[in-house]
Amino acid sequence: MSLFLSSYENRLDAKGRVSVPASFRTALNNEKFAGVVLYRSFTNNCIEGLSMSRMESLAAATDKMGVFDNALDDLSAMLFADARPLQFDVTGRIIIPADLLAHAGIGDTALFVGRGNSFQIWDPAAFRAAQNKSLENLRASRPNLVI
Template sequence: MTMFLGTHASRVDAKGRISIPSPFRTVLRDNARPGDAMMIIRPSHLHDCLEGWTSSAFFSFSNALDEYDPFSEDHDDLATSLYADAYPLDCDKEGRVNLPKALKEHANLEGEVTFMGLGRVFQIWNPALAEERRKQARSRARELGRHKATSTREGSTS
């Protein structure tokens, strides 16, 4: 599978549609299974943004629910949070999707939007929040790198 890479600007048009960046459409098209929607868009569990998945990646990820008793509260909670707000969507011939109102409200999307590739998924952000997230992620990654380097050095002196 080709990955979602890069950060791309787009916008919500007057009819509420968002153009999916061309490189992301290529990944979605190349990974579409016959009979399935091109993508699944859902609210992020961690951030005020949306997550976009190829339908095949989303459904393979959701197989983790098989680990739970289907009649348990854990299964019900996870299934609700995973599926209840997930929308299967296809692009129109110009590469646009019409996001449900609840998704746009979750991510505060109006006017300009930012797409960020995260490998097997992509995110759709309000641009100001996207920039803040990128700064936060870089800072935390640097700190994690420092911590790992320190741990490795301390472990090798024993």
């Protein structure tokens, strides 16, 4: 398996440690960096997460675009400056930096949400609200995706 799928609600302990869901870890288990990269979402009150190798391919992609695209320059500046590499401990936990937790409004419970090739970390209630919103949007726009 190599996609981040499904959602998992895990608790932060007194030291701020959270288990990254086992299925996310297996999705990462032939990565050379045993951990994840987190950064603040630009669009939502949540944390974005991906593998180090995907971060590297992002770097490669922005390289190819050249130095004259200002928007992209801003984006990659933000992204790379903000990105936090976090290594798993022996039991597969990480400590999410306080400013990321604050940005996502996460208290003592974190919801890991699969997004295919990446994932997000949300405050459970905030995610449910956001998901209801996009379900409404979908019902209104009825995109025609063939699955």
